[in-house]
Amino acid sequence: MLDPRILPYYNPAVNRKIAVVTGGNTGIGWYTVLHLYLHGFVVYICGRNSHKISKAIQEILAEAKKRCHEDDNGPGLGPSIQRLGSLHYIHLDLTDLKCVERASLKILKLEDHIDVLINNAGIMAVPLEMTKDGFEVQLQTNYISHFLFTMRLLPLLRHCHGRVISLSSIGHHLEFMYWKLSKTWDYKPNMLFTWFRYAVSKTALIQCTKMLAIKYPDVLCLSVHPGLVMNTNLFSYWTRLPIVGIFFWLLFQVVGFFFGVSNEQGSLASLKCALDPNLSVEKDNGKYFTTGGKESKSSYVSNNVDEAASTWIWTVHQLRDRGFEI
Template sequence: MHATNPLRIARLQLESRTHQHPISDRRAFSTNPRLDLVDLKGKVIIVTGGNSGIGYETIKILSKHGAKVYMAARNESRAAAAITRLETEGVESGKVSWLRQDLADPRLAKKAADEFKKKERRLDVLINNAAIVSAPFALTSDGLSDMMVTNYLSPYIFTKSLLPLLKETALLPDSDVRIVNVTSRAHSFIKAEGSERPRFDTVEAFNKRFDGMMAGPKRYAWSKLAQILHTWRLQNELRTASIPITCISVHPGDIKTASTMKGAESQHWYIRIFTRLIVALFCQPAELGGITPAFAAASKEVAENKEKFGGAYLIPYGKISSGSEYAQDDMLADELWATTEKILKDLKL
């Protein structure tokens, strides 16, 4: 990587600002941080995987601040139950609607985006939150890692399909369009293997299986590293084209969710025990998981400092972090983009 690479230059500029934390360290350890959000009345937001956990809490925050939110989820009855629960917790009736979305197949993810575009003429914020936390290695009928499809490829095509509408909204007066990818600090699990650095240069690399007792968590980390790299590269594409959309990746914190516990059940017995212990000792309740995604989606601080936050990786609650060594690798980001586009072309998407 050379300093003359425009992506590298932008990366260095961002790194030079990461010490300027938007929220004090004291607030980062607060159990009840205050969110100062922009006016969301009239704004339209999509949150994927919003019928429980972090997505649910994010929707609750944003809808209570006036946004019209689409809960993108596969199961209609679970989404309906979640919407009813939100209304009992103070969300105005009609503020949250269900959008059918199945991330197990990128074709269905694109279909969900196309259906949304029939419903709305604007989209102010897209939050890609849904993910598989842990599962045995498996390939889809297309020969792709199912975790990479659900956590990365389907959100990629969902975002790409919605970009025209996001760009149109960004050109409206007083717009503040944002794309938020909910990732994880688990991406730092990805290390060089001997002299071999991580690669995304082939479909085989995209489908990396990993071995050993940490194979499941590492596959999850692989997908989350891909999300961070995509966020960074997309931001630079938009910046180069002078399109005013802010892209942010977010680690929401170490949060106890149903998906975390369900994922652990598919692992070896000692991983299950270890996960339960870690969750019991260190993980925070789900309601705190919605704070940093909501900050990225709608905080006034981001609105007033778009250049600073554009392409950033945030940790609780709204602090800029550099992420891991490979989360800052422009060559890896380029490899990932090229392989992703090849896969989508082969799928005729």
């Protein structure tokens, strides 16, 4: 497993590095933000609940302080209390495209560049629901809103040859043939078809990453499966179901015991993609990384450039129809 301490540290007083992370208040995102902060980044945590984010900021500040004391190896090595970054909250609800637009405008006003954008927020296998923008909720939260957010922030990313990292999932492999994004998989039982909706959203994220890499080769665009991280809130819909919830909790614990990684280990793939100086646009753009930051191959469907282009065009048209010009 990657040791994040081998990744570069920056001094914010000398080199202002900016990161934007969606859903950084819990789970994998929490550790992603912690490490970026330890590495000297100014981090914008984008999320929908100000109370949860304030709480996460306090916890991350305390954890970072503890780690600096435990791990003070002298100037230049490991995190240092003098070279910590800073943490800021941006309101972002991915189920509301207008809110996505407002969040990106706020960042555009505050900064002139972004070094790293991590599209981390997500939901998994929830019941079928349509957002007020008229998209299936997993498709909008995991993919469409991140597409809009990325496109709006692109000028700042291009300004400094930044990086875009999108958290997909091994679950994207469930899309074993290309399915149109307009298909909502509104079939019963939900317990089965909800996984197809998740797979479509996560395949679309990889396709969009590949298209971004082709269209904007000055920005390094990567997608990630973080590992099986069973103790995050991603599974809470299932574990909180009456009666059968306990069965799912047990099942997830067993899977986690044999195949899982910790929440912190789940952040390593994103961190490698965000910080590793050996990754470059020339040789790595559009690639897919998995648990711990290992380079891997995404599904056959997600690698088809023609289908990726269809997904891109469909998304641009859908956003245009709702008044969001790309």
